[in-house]
Amino acid sequence: MKQSVGAKTMAMPTPVWLVGTYDADNKPNIMTIAWGGICCSTPPCVTVSLRKATHSYAAIEARKAFTVSIPSQAQVAAADFAGIVSGRDIDKFAACNWTPVKSELVDAPYVSEAPLVIECRLLHTLEIGLHTQFVGEIVDIKADESVIGDKGYPDITKVQPFVWDSCHRRYFGLGAYLGTAWEIGKTITAKES
Amino acid sequence: MKQSVGAKTMAMPTPVWLVGTYDADNKPNIMTIAWGGICCSTPPCVTVSLRKATHSYAAIEARKAFTVSIPSQAQVAAADFAGIVSGRDIDKFAACNWTPVKSELVDAPYVSEAPLVIECRLLHTLEIGLHTQFVGEIVDIKADESVIGDKGYPDITKVQPFVWDSCHRRYFGLGAYLGTAWEIGKTITAKES
Secondary structure (H helix, E strand, C coil), X not given: CXXXXXXXXXXXXXXXXXXXXXXXXXXXXXXXXXXXXXXXXCCCEEEEEEECCCHHHHHHHHHCXXXXXXXXXXXXXXXXXXXXXXXXXXXXXXXXXXCEEECCCCCCEEEXXXXXXXXXXXXXXXXXXXXXXXXXXXXXXXXXXXXXXXXHCECHHHHCCCEEECCCCEXXXXXXXXXXXXXXXXXXXXXXX | CEEEEECCCCCCCEECEEEEEECCCCXXXXXXXXXXXXXXXXXXEEEEEEECCCHHHHHHHHHCEEEEEECCHHHHHHHHHHHHCCCCCCCHHHHCCCCEEECCCCCCEEECCCCEEEEEEEEEEEECCXXXXXXXXXXXXXEEHHHECHHHCECHHHHCCCXXXXXXXXXXXXXXXXXXCCCCCHHHHXXXX
């Protein structure tokens, strides 16, 4: 029996990403977000949603670019911090002991210490309500050598991204391997044939 | 030292969600997606991206509605299956032994056996490229009584959603509790004060 819990943003899992921008003073800033995801394969695009009131919103509008640095679970405290305070008031890179790296491809910085980073040029801006959704075209992804796995692609078990629990405001790590896509489902395909 | 891995859709973590629709023959269908996320808090909105070639695309366009059923990790094989085959060719609900429930709020069905479901009316359609992004306003969320936790909200540790690894096409469960938001970051705030 299902219960209604109301019209709330209680989808799961949602990611924990650090959106990197330069502000009007060329100061690098990051903002932690959970409202985002991949939205297109070709061109490869990622979406992040921000409130207009944030310092990062104006920066994306002005520079037409942003990065997404994906923190590892060992960086959860700093990632949480970067979602509590505003870049107007504090240098979050310095407070987190993180190093801003200027992207060579887009006008935005990323977090050197994050194992995986995405560089984006702004492709679309969609006004929805409290949040504005920015669609960024992924122009490159960069990964620490230490997290590269098979085929030269990032290994999620080495990146160790973590999940935001919007229902109870908690963070959770990545768990057990459950199966390989387009294989584990074949048990059901077989049953139908 | 970071390596370029190219312009690819290798963000992580990404969700595994079942998009529920009615087709032109009123047949309920589901499609497994990983390109989606929350995109606005007020109004609460969720986004899912689909290729135009899919059976579900036309259904969302026609009915201006969809649901998102969030499967539990025990349902990974069926969720994988629902991403392999098309609703044009097969009754995925029947193949997965799942029960379609007609939403009372929007013109779309959800998966009775999924622990958490989101009912959406179509708010925006954004053409991006290979994928079209549908923004749905969340009109209600329904959860199995067995997964309700504190405050009457869904407990992620009971829902047990899982993660799609787009780099190596694998599924992973939810891992350990890492901390509580707006608390774990205060260690860093304190250092700055």
